[in-house]
Amino acid sequence: MxxxxxxxxxxxxxxxxxxxxxxxxxxxxQDESYSQAQQDSINDFYKARTPVTPTENSHSxxxxxxxxxxxxxxxxxxxxxxxxxxxxFTAFSVPDPDSVNEVLTEPFYRTAGTLVxxxxxxxxxxxxxxxxxxxxxxxxxxxxxGMVKLILGNHMKHWEGDAAEKFHGYCLRHEEAASRQNxxxxxxxxxxxxxxxxxxxxLTDVWSIGEKxxxxxxxxxxxxxxxxxxxxxxxxxxxxxxVLVVVSTDGAAAPVAAEGVQGLAAFLSTIPAPTPEPADIxxxxxxxxxxxxxxxxxxxxxxxxxxxxxxxxxxxRMQADMRGKLPRMLVEPPSEFTxxxxxxxxxxxxxxxxx
Amino acid sequence: xxxxxxxxxxxxxxxxxxxxxxxxxxxxxxxxxxxxxxxxVAGTASADADAFRTEPGGPPSLxxxxxxxxxxxxxxxxxxxxxxLHSAAQTMLHIVQAYAETDEAAATALREAWKGGDPPGTAxxxxxxxxxxxxxxxxPA
Numbered sequence: 001m002x003x004x005x006x007x008x009x010x011x012x013x014x015x016x017x018x019x020x021x022x023x024x025x026x027x028x029x030q031d032e033s034y035s036q037a038q039q040d041s042i043n044d045f046y047k048a049r050t051p052v053t054p055t056e057n058s059h060s061x062x063x064x065x066x067x068x069x070x071x072x073x074x075x076x077x078x079x080x081x082x083x084x085x086x087x088x089f090t091a092f093s094v095p096d097p098d099s100v101n102e103v104l105t106e107p108f109y110r111t112a113g114t115l116v117x118x119x120x121x122x123x124x125x126x127x128x129x130x131x132x133x134x135x136x137x138x139x140x141x142x143x144x145x146g147m148v149k150l151i152l153g154n155h156m157k158h159w160e161g162d163a164a165e166k167f168h169g170y171c172l173r174h175e176e177a178a179s180r181q182n183x184x185x186x187x188x189x190x191x192x193x194x195x196x197x198x199x200x201x202x203l204t205d206v207w208s209i210g211e212k213x214x215x216x217x218x219x220x221x222x223x224x225x226x227x228x229x230x231x232x233x234x235x236x237x238x239x240x241x242x243v244l245v246v247v248s249t250d251g252a253a254a255p256v257a258a259e260g261v262q263g264l265a266a267f268l269s270t271i272p273a274p275t276p277e278p279a280d281i282x283x284x285x286x287x288x289x290x291x292x293x294x295x296x297x298x299x300x301x302x303x304x305x306x307x308x309x310x311x312x313x314x315x316x317r318m319q320a321d322m323r324g325k326l327p328r329m330l331v332e333p334p335s336e337f338t339x340x341x342x343x344x345x346x347x348x349x350x351x352x353x354x355x
Numbered sequence: 356x357x358x359x360x361x362x363x364x365x366x367x368x369x370x371x372x373x374x375x376x377x378x379x380x381x382x383x384x385x386x387x388x389x390x391x392x393x394x395x396v397a398g399t400a401s402a403d404a405d406a407f408r409t410e411p412g413g414p415p416s417l418x419x420x421x422x423x424x425x426x427x428x429x430x431x432x433x434x435x436x437x438x439x440l441h442s443a444a445q446t447m448l449h450i451v452q453a454y455a456e457t458d459e460a461a462a463t464a465l466r467e468a469w470k471g472g473d474p475p476g477t478a479x480x481x482x483x484x485x486x487x488x489x490x491x492x493x494x495p496a
Contacts, residue, residue, distance in 0.1 A: 093410055100402040107395035111433070114392050141388045142480050150478055151381045155373035170443070174385070177436070184429050185396075188422070192399075192406070195418050308417040315421035322428060330432045333443045341446045345453045352450060 007203045009093040015210040016086025019217075019293070023286050024078040026217045028071055032225045033286035041068045041077040057081040082290065088297050092206040092304075097196040104196070108189035116182040117143045121245045144178040163351040166334035173331045180322075180329045183263060186245065187318055190264040193243035194311055201236040202304050205279075208232055209300065212281045213293040220286070228289070229282035232296065236303045237276055240268065240311060262321055267314045277303060368464035371451050372476050375465065378447030380481050382440050383488070389437035390488035396430040397492040427494035434491040 007015075027033045044055040045068035059080040063073040113119065148171050156168055212230040219228040244265045279296035283289035322329065340348060362370075400423075407419035455462040468474045473482055 091410060095405040095408055100405045103402040104399050104406055107392075107399050111392040111395055111429075114388060140384070140482075140484055140486070141391055142384055144385065144388065146480055147381055147385050147388075150481060151377055154476070154478060155377050155381070157373070158370045159374065167443075167447075174436075181429070181432060181436075184425075184432075185392075188396075188426055188429060191418075191422055191425075195406070195416070195422070305417070312417050312421045315418065315425055319421070319425045319428065322425070326432075330435055331439065333439050333446075338442060338446055341442075341449055343450075343453065345457050348450060348453055 004200050004204055005207075006096045006098065006200075007093075007207050008096075009090050012089040012093050012203075012206065012210075013086045015207065016089040019210055019213050019290075020079055020082045020085050022214045022217045023082055023290055024075045026220055027078045027286045028075060029222050030220045030286060031223055032284065033220070034074070036285060036287055037074050037078055038069045040081075041074050044068075044077070059083050078286075085290075088294065089206055089210055092202050092300075094199045094203070097199045101196055104192045105189050108185045108192070112182045112185040112189070114141055115144055115178040115185065117145075119182075120248050121186075122248075123243065123245060145175050148172065148175050159353045161348075161350070161352040163334075163336045163340055164353055166336040170331060170333050170337065173328070177329050177331045180325060184318075184322055184329070186247065187262075187264050190243055190245055191311060191315055191318075194240040194264075195308075197243050198236060198239040198304065198307050198311075201239045202300065205234050205236055205300050206297065209279065209281065209293060209296045213289060216281045216283065216289050216292075217286060220284070220289070225284045227282055227284040229280050232279045232281055234277045234279050234300055234303050236300065236307055239307055244268070262318070264314065264318075267317055268310075364458065364460045364464065367454075367458055368461040368468070369476070371454055371461060371465050372468055372474060374447055374454075375451045375469070376474065376476055376481065378444045378451060379469075380477065380483055382444035382447060383484055384481070386437045386440040386444065387484055387486075387488040389433050389440060390491050393430055393433035393437055393491050394489045396426060396433060397494070399426060430492065430494050434493050437488065437491050 027037050040056060041060075044057050044060045045062065047053040047055045048060065048062060057077065057080060060077055061080065062068075063070070063076070066073055068074075068077070109121070151171050152168060156164065156171075159167075209232065212232050216228050216230045219230070221228075246265075247263070277299060279299050281289060281292050281296060283292050336351065340351065343351070403419070403423065407416045407422075409416055451465075455465060
């Protein structure tokens with residue numbers, strides 16, 4: 001996302017406080033809002049004097065001086081009514097996703113590039129993926145397929161006994177297994193990418209809600225009760241789709257398992273695509289605008305939870321798919337070969353090769 | 356207990372050399388690669404707390420457990436593969452040793468071939484690793 005900026009807990013709390021201050025300020029000069037707040041303040045003043053009747057504003061306190069409908073007391077009343085508002089913003093607070101991005105994603109892309117080299121990844125719907133992400137894992141690390149070819153093509157020519165053939169098969173299965181392991185590594189990279197992108201977007205969206213609430217409050221007319229609307233859209237709904245990758249080979253073809261582990265995109269294709277959701281901030285009074293803000297925040301929370309649940313379900317299905325293919329992902333050496341670990345030469349001559 | 360008739364010492368030594376390359380070079384290189392990526396995946400756990408924390412001090416996200424389990428599965432697949440390759444390499448070296456003990460001349464030729472570093476018969480991409488592979492990390496079940 002081009003306009004992403006990390007917002008800390010303190011940033012979100014400050015934003016919430018700015019909304020509170022703006023609401024208190026506008027209430028004093030917007031006629032309809034002022035009337036409503038004045039009435040609420042008076043009502044709660046009298047309710048507070050009768051213990052059995054709860055006040056609408058649970059944080060309201062009797063004025064220190066003057067009447068409940070004096071302007072300064074109304075301002076204080078509005079502030080107290082919204083004292084919990086900043087928590088609605090800080091509830092979305094998370095550690096900076098970019099602070100853990102490299103530690104979490106790079107090892108999986110490097111693992112994928114080590115297991116099956118010459119792969120190129122691009123984002124399915126645009127966006128950057130570092131070309132370095134598929135660099136191998138450093139010196140002395142050679143691709144699995146290349147090593148298997150050297151073993152079988154160069155060094156096993158004269159060893160043809162039963163155990164030798166089993167060893168031959170063991171080596172071959174590593175190529176197929178590497179392809180599946182590669183896909184699983186890519187799946188994990190995409191999944192964590194999606195999770196971090198979701199976090200970036202939830203921060204962006206809650207910030208936008210706060211700023212647009214302030215903007216809408218500022219736009220209210222002093223005398224007229226015409227509704228003001230500031231358009232807003234939730235971007236979290238596109239978080240998972242934004243990180244999907246497309247794999248292609250570059251030059252030398254990478255081995256592709258006949259029944260491979262499915263990629264993230266394949267799992268998501270069975271889940272209905274979320275539709276973008278408008279979350280406009282609107283109202284003709286301060287109270288209505290603030291309620292609209294709360295509604296937008298609730299919608300954001302629902303969408304975040306839905307995206308997280310989608311990702312969780314996909315991960316569970318990935319795990320079930322992977323475990324169903326485990327024997328072809330974790331290659332065990334054949335017992336006919338491992339049984340020779342302490343064999344004498346006579347046994348070897350009958351099972352490995354008669355040399 | 357002698358070597359099969361018709362196979363020359365030179366040919367026998369060459370065949371043993373091939374097997375020793377597999378056991379001392381190729382399989383260890385594969386083991387090394389898998390141990391490296393196993394450790395790389397294991398290393399992502401250091402960021403788990405910050406990756407999945409919600410509100411400060413609050414419970415982790417809905418995704419945390421599912422992602423960690425799948426990460427641990429991959430980590431263990433890579434780690435067990437490295438361990439299996441290590442066992443396979445040791446078995447292969449035993450096979451070489453067992454055969455070499457039947458022919459002193461071939462055994463001597465083999466020792467001479469490996470004296471100076473990379474032996475004959477290795478291709479580009481095959482070399483004796485200078486370092487031990489990193490210790491494999493298996494995530495608990």
